[in-house]
Amino acid sequence: MPTLFKYDKGIKFLKKPENLTLIADPTTVKAAENCDAALITHAHTDHSLAFPNEGIRVYSTEVSSQLFEGLTAKKTKNTRFVELNKTTNISDVEVKLIPAGHLLGAAQIVFYFDDLTICYTGDISTDEMLTVPRAAVPEDDIDILITEATYGKEDLFFDSREKIKGSILKWVAENLQMKKVPVINIGHLGAAQEIIAYLNEMLSIDIYCDNRTSEINKVYLNEGHNLQWNRFDLLNDSELKVERSIVLLPRAAKEIPEFLKSHKISRGIVTGQASRFAYSSFEQAFSFSMHANCNELLEYVKVVNPQKVYTLYGFDSDFAAIIRQKLKLFARPLKMSKNRLTLEEFL
């Protein structure tokens, strides 16, 4: 019997004849419950909710586990740490975690089953950035590539990351000149650290963040990223130097913190979703993303050159169609019903 795989609140792999079940990035703790082990690619909570569980063996990088704790203030349990680029055995299956870019500690997983070598990307970025390397290309021949497709649609427009960073810098400087505090909504984990690192490098200003972002920044600091920031919840208003301060808020935050209410501010948002939506309640929206865009994803698939591609997350159908058209490879969404196995096949 060949190795089987399917999407079921995570990517489930069934190794025959032993009936060994592994799950990658389960979206609930329950989804992992009947599996022999779970693997977690990175700390974003759409991938990492199985970290605090009772009794399921979880494999991840140590940094992902630390970032999860910083992000959620929950403790991880039963986790075995796996180093990047080293082969590990999980009940007879060899696996290797390789860099995914995207955020610190993020990994792609290569599974070496007897009959198939499968690579699951998790979330990837293929651009070299200040806080993350580019995603690695697996060294071995890959039979099945399961790739993310968050921005896998051709008409989503992304400028180069350097150019977007440049426009964020310009916007910040212009507002400071007008004595307005730039307030930027941005994802806690990944984008915030990349933009802090960039602004630290370019401008001598004080960056204020919330407590959660600060906990995440500490993990980056421990890993050798020299980020400089302050916590606004510890701020005494008389310390705020309005002409040289910027404030970062969680991406979904609508309310501004109390201390800002007596100052003139200007609001911006940093999110890849700005390639799709207008964000008209902000003065500026910057479509900066720690995910590969469509062209970058396509280039990555081309270089890996697998036998078959399955797409997952975001524009999975659109991206599968683009792969079929442009690379002439077998490609379909992992969640497509035709791909689902019958119960008999899976059990």
Ligand SMILES: [Zn+2]
């Ligand atoms: Zn992610």
Ligand SMILES: [Zn+2]
């Ligand atoms: Zn994700």
